[in-house]
Amino acid sequence: MIFLTIGALFMATGLEIFLVPNHVIDGGVTGISIMLSHITGWKLGIFLFLLNLPFVYLGYKQFGKTFALSTIYGIIMLSIFATFFHPIPPFTEDLLLATIFGGIFIGVGVGLVIRNGGALDGTEVLSIVITRKTPLSLGQIIMFINVFILGSAGFVYSWDRAMYSILAYVVAAKAIDIVVAGMEGSKSVWIISDEATEIGNAITNRLGRGVTYLAGEGAFTGNDKKVIFCVITRLEESKLTGIIEDIDPSAFLAIGDISEVRGGRFKKKNIH
Structure with a gap:
């Protein structure tokens, strides 16, 4: 639970301190939730919880109760940290710096949670299922899924923000692979x-x-x-x-x- 909490803290930092204030989105269910929150004005936490429910059920069926409970805990902690960090101004308004460091924080956070038996995003659950049946790494599968999700940011924000969003997840995908593989x-x-x-x-x-x-x-x-x-x-x-x-x-x-x-x-x- 300590590492799940730290992972959620890192991801919330990447989102609220670097990416979201600069209109650079995260991938997966979180990215979809950010865009829906921007369009509707509803709280981000509502979409994070509702959209992740089907994937939590998938995780329960594939990996058991412990994985599902770990994922629910991680998502709840992510929502709490994101809400707490939301009023804090971004560390930098330089888009390139925000993109790179936001991607690093998110990748490290996601990797820590996956290594310790949970997930922070529904697409991670789906990716873990897929990686069992293919030779692709977790980072590669997550990146493939998110190219389509992040590309849609061009319709919500602007096309340069969509490209920065894709760059952020390229960085995050590499960080995920490094943390999941670790020094092992x-x-x-x-x-x-x-x-x-x-x-x-x-x-x-x-x-x-x-x-x-x-x-x-x-x-x-x-x-x-x-x-x-x-x-x-x-x-x-x-x-x-x-x-x-x-x-x-x-x-x-x-x-x-x-x-x-x-x-x-x-x-x-x-x-x-």
């Missing part, structure tokens, strides 16, 4: 060394990661080589390079990002 983002590691066995044992004993030895052959020398393959998290990258530096500074090392890891004994925190 996976990396693949390939190591070629004459001390492969010692390095492999050190990785297993000091990092607790399993390694796989592959048979390789140098194309130039024709010599047989033992190749180490393993998967680590971002937090473990510096430890791994330190291990290799200690054992064989001349070892060949290649590290790459991995979008998804399944099976085996690789353990990674689940976002739900």
